[in-house]
Amino acid sequence: MKQVAISGTGGWLRAALLEQGRLVEWRSEQAETEPLAGCVYRGRVTDVLPGIQAAFVDIGQGKNAFLYVDDALPPFHGTEKRPINELVRVGETLLVQVSKEAAEGKAPKVTTRVSIPGRLLVYLPPEGRAAGMPASGLPGAGVPVEPGARVSVSRKIADEAKRRKLRELAAGLLADGEGVIVRTEAENAGDEEVARELAYLRKRWREALASAAGRKTPCLICRDADLIEAALRDFGAEVVEEIVVEEAAAFQRVRELAEALFPGAADKLRRYQGREPLFERLGVAAQLDRALQRRIPLPSGGHLVFDRTEAMTVIDVNTGAFSGKGGQQREQAVTAANLEAAREIARQLRLRDIGGIVLIDFVSMQEAANRERVLTALRAEAAKDTARVAVLGMTALGLVELTRKRVRASLAERMTEPCPCCGGTGRVLSVDELERRLFDELSGLVRSQEAEAALVEVPARLYERLAAGGPEEWERPLHLYVLGSDRLPPERYRILYAGRSEEAERLYREKSEMS
Known part of the structure; x- marks a missing residue:
């Protein structure tokens, strides 16, 4: 069943295209100040x-x-x-x-x-x-x-x-x-x-x-057509089986557009009035959360891993626990896993609205006929995409190259922002490295200011390390008073005072009592 779901609750317009209950495309209203495609x-x-x-x-x-x-x-x-x-x-x-x-x-x-x-x-x-x-x-x-x-x-x-x-x-x-x-x-x-x-x-x-x-x-x-008109146009309002709309104003807008531009869609229109939010009821919210994840499981037991760089998106296919049934040989099992992955990759590219260069590392296949089967399956699924997709073939290293026309920002760009802690890299300094950097800075204060003691505020993970004493081979450069903080990012610390021991102890007691 092919279904369009539209919600106007909370003053935000959102639209989803589902096939057999699986989310295929997602649109959401964005700030009017942004230069959107079509403006x-x-x-x-x-x-x-x-x-x-x-x-x-x-x-x-x-x-x-x-x-x-x-x-x-x-x-x-x-x-x-x-x-x-x-x-x-x-x-x-x-x-x-x-x-x-x-x-x-x-x-x-x-x-x-x-x-x-x-x-x-x-x-x-x-x-x-x-x-x-x-x-x-x-x-x-x-x-x-x-x-x-x-x-x-x-x-x-x-x-x-x-x-x-x-x-x-x-x-x-x-x-x-x-x-x-x-x-x-x-x-x-x-x-x-x-x-x-x-x-x-x-x-x-x-x-x-x-x-x-x-x-x-x-x-x-x-601007380009409003979100509702663009969704009805791009999702194929006249070929879907059902258009379900939550919220009165959005329903009225869809009905007006159906009468003016999409006459074949009028009979498919249904107003949703359930107690549970529409997208929760259809499982859209959960599927959106999964679409933002780096790792996507496959029904057979394998999984896909999506990594985005400045130049391209790289997708790795892993068979996981999947090894085939009934004593099939490895080539047959791998080909079956790759065919399943090809179909899911095409859906994920469309759902995530990933544009530009994409490289796919399928599991290695020995037979040329099987490699061609996977490419054919990928092209067939990509042909359903509303954006132009060109599957260019397989390189000598077995990587499949494709490009997808980029018009809008990707789903991740629309729904997330770079992490203030890691700057969008997805990684932070290890606790060992953070401790080394703190001690290096304290050692410099001992040499330059002849500091006897210091009061530092550190994130929870470093506080646990310092409270436990740290590795025996690391000698602390001065007497250390430590305050733990849940407000600090995981790779930041603050030296609140460095100098005389009496003053460091006084400040430590004062701040400990305040907390």
């Missing part, structure tokens, strides 16, 4: 860098956006290549759209090719520099199309008669300067549905322009 801004060029063929655009969000030369090219440029300094200049006002969100120190990426995605169409307004051309990487625009025309039809529509009919229909609905991409979902749509959606997208764009007319540059012109 259109009126910005000002602050810097042009011919050396890297790029420019930076102030969009009013604190961090300037990155505009690469290919995303600044005018419509119908063909194969002509022009340098960035001929396309934009410092101080120029541009209409730009976020094609890739900011991520951990990297600026958001923008394009001058503005597009407004819908379920059947992607509207290309005349104000965008590239009316008639697809905006690569934007939500809803990631379909293969025919270039060089105001109307482009998805290549996934194979029937030439339907392609011609859709092209003529869309062309007849366009005003001067407008363009449109006809998406695969329009293949079996009626003429009235197509016309209604184009009118809706055009109206939304016009209203956004009008509302921003008197505002200073830089400013936000419009």
Whole structure:
């Protein structure tokens, strides 16, 4: 069963796509100040860098956006290549759209090719520099199309008669300067549905322009569709079996959208009024917690390990206790484990919204046919992803390479933040190393200040070590008074006093009584 669950409780909008009760995709409302994919801004060029063929655009969000030369090219440029300094200049006002969100120190990426995605169409307004051309990487625009025309039809529509009919229909609905991409979902749509959606997208764009007319540059012109509309569009509202909504306002919004844009979804809509929160009832909350874990167990007894670096994500497949049944040979058991892992990896990439380069270390297989079976399974599952995934093959070391189009921040980036103790590394100094550093610093105070005693505040794990006396071979450089603290991070300590023994003892007693 394929199911969409939407909740608007607590003032936060959240949406989940589930297949057979398993969480496949997750969306949540983010702060309006963040430059999200699909947002259109009126910005000002602050810097042009011919050396890297790029420019930076102030969009009013604190961090300037990155505009690469290919995303600044005018419509119908063909194969002509022009340098960035001929396309934009410092101080120029541009209409730009976020094609890739900011991520951990990297600026958001923008394009001058503005597009407004819908379920059947992607509207290309005349104000965008590239009316008639697809905006690569934007939500809803990631379909293969025919270039060089105001109307482009998805290549996934194979029937030439339907392609011609859709092209003529869309062309007849366009005003001067407008363009449109006809998406695969329009293949079996009626003429009235197509016309209604184009009118809706055009109206939304016009209203956004009008509302921003008197505002200073830089400013936000419009956002992508709200979370509910984007979820219904991207999750395939008309092909799911059920849409269950918690909270009255969210239910009303879904019903309005179903009537206007997703007529096939109206009969699948159900209001949830149970006592238990919807996502708790469906097990979504628990599955989200697991999706943030480094280690993911597999039903057979094996597990996956996800490690993220600045450059890529690395996934290791381990068979664990799985060795096959009925006396199967190792090759068969390993292949079965890898096939199971391939399916789960594709789901996890989609759920975690991992983008960029991914390397997968499957368990080694000897037969080429088995390696191809695993690659085929991985490609089949990845084809279900709403983001573009390219499985590039297996290296000489047996590592599978793939890339996944990054548009939004990953699930981990949206739901977590770097640990203030370890700085995001996932590791802290060992208690031995922490003790060594403390004693080194105290030794320096003995030499420089002739300190006789010191009062230190240390985290709980170091307090236990010092209270026990520490290793016999470590000689303390001075008399030490120790206070334990649950407030200190695990790899921090504080030297509160170093000097005369009488004063150190007095301060120790005073602070001990206060605590």
